[in-house]
Amino acid sequence: MCGFGVRSTHAPAERCISKICLAADMTLSVRTSSVEGESTERITTIDDMKCNYSMVKAADSCSNTTAVGPGKHAIVNDTCDNQMNNNNYKKARTNGISNGHTMLHKRNGFSLTPTQQIDYNRYMKEHPNAKLIGIDGNWYDITNFIPYHPGGDLIEHFIGKDSTPVFKAFHGEDVLKHRKPVGQYIQCSSDPAAEAFANLHLFFINNGFFKTSLSWYLKKVMVTVLLFGLTWYLVTCHTQWYMHFLASFTIAAFWQQCGFFMHDFMHNQGFHNRKIDRWLGLFFGTTCLGVNGHWWRDEHYVHHALTNTVDYGQQFFDPQMREPIWAQNEKLFPFYSSNIEELCIRIQHITFIPICVIVGRIGIMLDGFKTERRWYEWFAFMLHWSWMSLLFSFLPTWRRVIIFYSLASIFQGILHVQLLISHYCKDFFQKENICVEKNWYRMQIECNINIKNPKWLDWFHGGLNFHIEHHLYPLMPRHKYREASIHIRKTCKDLGIHYDECGWFEAIKRTLMHLKKMSTHFKLDPR
Structure with a gap:
């Protein structure tokens, strides 16, 4: 089995792809890559889940996919023989995965990258009252910070969401340098506007548009x-x-x-x-x-x-x-x-x-x-x-x-x-x-x-x-x-x-x- 209860019909040589499962709705999009370099895409419909497969190189075989029903967190936690190394992960992020894209879909469904990273489900189990916010592929625990947030309780409206574009709209680049993330996720979006305007933001920064005269x-x-x-x-x-x-x-x-x-x-x-x-x-x-x-x-x-x-x-x-x-x-x-x-x-x-x-x-x-x-x-x-x-x-x-x-x-x-x-x-x-x-x-x-x-x-x-x-x-x-x-x-x-x-x-x-x-x-x- 490769994926969320969906049996792979492709050859064993094909690679499982790292998954991002988003709770609610019903469309499952699976993209696979063969050893010859060809890529195919197929659409499967399953109840109460919507999963997008990111093109991050994963291991040759995957197992131990865990899911939770609608209305709860949906976590995919792959155990792979050969896990994606950090260089591959950083390369994937550099190629635009972390440019302020919307990643969550209703009910805060998401998935994590390598298993050595702390997963959201485990952290929430250990800290049931924790309030996490997603920024640039990292989860931050803001539970104790909320009363001191300079912007007031506005931050609470984005708990459990990928708030990267909102965060960058209000903050400079060095705000998070003393903040330690408690988990990670992969950002992706079916909306091309996410990457386009995030990249435009970087263009404006690099060309001095934020410098005041x-x-x-x-x-x-x-x-x-x-x-x-x-x-x-x-x-x-x-x-x-x-x-x-x-x-x-x-x-x-x-x-x-x-x-x-x-x-x-x-x-x-x-x-x-x-x-x-x-x-x-x-x-x-x-x-x-x-x-x-x-x-x-x-x-x-x-x-x-x-x-x-x-x-x-x-x-x-x-x-x-x-x-x-x-x-x-x-x-x-x-x-x-x-x-x-x-x-x-x-x-x-x-x-x-x-x-x-x-x-x-x-x-x-x-x-x-x-x-x-x-x-x-x-x-x-x-x-x-x-x-x-x-x-x-x-x-x-x-x-x-x-x-x-x-x-x-x-x-x-x-x-x-x-x-x-x-x-x-x-x-x-x-x-x-x-x-x-x-x-x-x-x-x-x-x-x-x-x-x-x-x-x-x-x-x-x-x-x-x-x-x-x-x-x-x-x-x-x-x-x-x-x-x-x-x-x-x-x-x-x-x-x-x-x-x-x-x-x-x-x-x-x-x-x-x-x-x-x-x-x-x-x-x-x-x-």
Whole structure:
């Protein structure tokens, strides 16, 4: 017997191939290689198992294949007369097996390589409460690390999965150098996007796409400081209402640019140093913009890792893609139940733009601080209102203060439209399928829209116009997006993946039409 309960019909001289068995579904793909160098492939159907045979050279004969039924771990543990040596294994990995490919399929089925390596089943038997995460073909025990994870409990969503592409999207190359793996597995994927975008990631690293130009950022900061200074000049040196009207526009532009800086630094795009970048993110986000920088960062990291994703069992949804007054996808419908929510969703295509623009700023400020406990966030927030109050004191009347701040909030509300139109009319996914059936790279492309605009207008969008590039490689500084988009667009074309981009007004139109369509679907939903 060679394989998972499947009798080999090939000659004894043929070699058994190392197996990766994936629990659930039903297709068994067997690839064998004969001594003459010819290769054949046959497909066998068996209940409750899906096995892909990797082309890693194994021994001449295999035995002792063990399996567990559906809903449990499926382990293949070959005992071979002549085991594959480490050189063969390293060569196989070098040839692309470990480039961020999806390996697991439902129920965490997988297999290990040589038997001298610790297998997942044995480790879990010895440590029944252990929580393992797969990265680059290695299993890491993160049980005790979770409370100290800088990204919070986001890491728990990927327990038992090959999270290589997600991990590399958020971390540098040296993060794991002090971490010892407790087991190994072979990565593989039937989706060519896995290898293509993992290799593209390496290409970007080797060609300096992740290196930040501090001179570029210095120029942007200088422009932002000029906007701030111009606002103070218009308010303090003039009493005419139209000058104060212009000042409300300049301070809105200042807030918008500070929001982009918060976004960049909270992604560690500035100095690639977590402490420095976070303090800068706190300054630009909380002190300058007035939005809780760390609260926003915590939500935004979940949004990046699990974009447009839901999990009904855990009542989980992408926190930045679900609002109580809008339902932009059928997968969000189960999260709404009240009559008020139903009424809001019926008219969501009408209220979307007005709510984003008129109450977007106030809403995000209130959301960010209603449960905040970090003293430094409150201190930075007090600094924000200190300089804002000082600015208000130069306005002649309270009426002028209210008009000034209201207009500034409305102008800055355009930023909230920018944040949402990149996702709202795109697909949603279920969390159990991410990094399992659904390759993470492909998922990111399928749930993002790019905004086409001339290069000189990039400052207005702050990098959000290249949303596909940003979601694929969030550590890449935004001044590299336009160049990176050339390579990503070509890769998508080669793979037959739709690279979705359109103009600003076209994206808004698509979003409104989609919201109207979803409101109709919501009315017809039997729940």
